[in-house]
Amino acid sequence: MTQADSDYTQTLQDLSLASRILAHHGIVDGFGHVSCRDPRSPKEHFLLSRNLAPALVQSEDIVTWRISDAEPVDPSSPRGFLERCIHSEIYRQFEDVEAVVHFHSLDIIPFGIMPIPFQAVYHMASFLGSESAPIFDISDSFGPATDMLIRNTTHGAALASSFSPSSSDSPTRPLVLMRGHGATLTAASLKLAIFRAIYTQNNAKILTSLSSLAGGAQQLIHHRGPGARFLTDEECKAATASNSGQVSRAWDVWCKELEN
Ligand SMILES: [Zn+2]
Incomplete structure (x- = not known):
């Protein structure tokens, strides 16, 4: 077996584990998905x-898809997710993205509906940064009568553009909230994507409980006053650097939880 074959086999195993970890943590239910680039041909396939x-x-159950048009490399492959253009278009626009998670978590959805700041409130979610995550509103580009889903490459390209205001190999922000739908996040590795999904979920739970303690969402919307103190830009950068070496430690325990 070549190194490429070995990497591919390991990636299939890790991607299936990643999918089950997300389900175990309630980030995805019957819907939602995680992908990564194909290590055998990372520029062409995911x-x-x-x-x-x-x-x-x-x-x-893992299928190989073309980045260019989100169609299967093998035409006889089983049917894929309707929203797979989310993944293909992000890989097409951002060379540095290695993994993508799309999810409809109930903890996240409120933050895409009204302008409650969704940014890092604790060190484990520092990758979210000190400014609120962008919100992709499908009606801005495609009118008021879509079914909210990313159904084709045009929809996917519009969503992908929300990760960065200018063309770049890397998304400016790791997470985009999707109004009335869910969220999508990117990372430079599959394990980091799962780390980000779990701590994004935790950040949402903390914000929701903070809103309740603070007397409502309006208190958070005006958080720069005497109210809530979120992480500063400098704190986000320092905490993200500290956490960067700890991703595998978290991954190992999440895999162990599945065995139990
Ligand atoms: Zn969706």
Whole structure:
């Protein structure tokens, strides 16, 4: 077996674990998905499961898709997720993205509906930064009568553009909230993507409980006054650097939880 074959086999295993970890943590339910680039041909192809609930995904369910048009490399592959253009268009626009998670978590959705700041409130979510995550509103580009889903490459390209205001190999922000739908995040590795998904979820839970303690969302909207003190830009950068070496430690325990 060549190194490329070995990397591919390991990636299939890690991607199926990633899918089940997201389900175990309630970030995805029957819907939502995680993908990564194909280590055999990272500029052309990505890996994503067939149309299947994330909790059920095994290595043999992973299909190879073209980045250029989100169609399967093997035309006889099983049916894929309707929203796979989310993944293909992000890989097409951002060379440095290695993994993508799309999810409809109930903890996240409120922050895409009204302008409550969604930014880092504790060190484990420092990658979110000190400014509120961008909100992608599909009606801005495609009118008031879509079904809210990313159905084609045009929709996918519009969403992908929300990760960075100017053309660049790297997204400016790791997370984009999607109004009335969910969120999508990117990372430079599959394990980091899962780390970010879990701590994004935790950040949302903390903000929700903070809103309740503070007497409502309006208190958070005006947080720069005497109210809530979120992480500064400098704190976000320092905490992200500190956390960067700890991703595998978290991944190992999340895998162990699945065994139990
Ligand atoms: Zn979706």
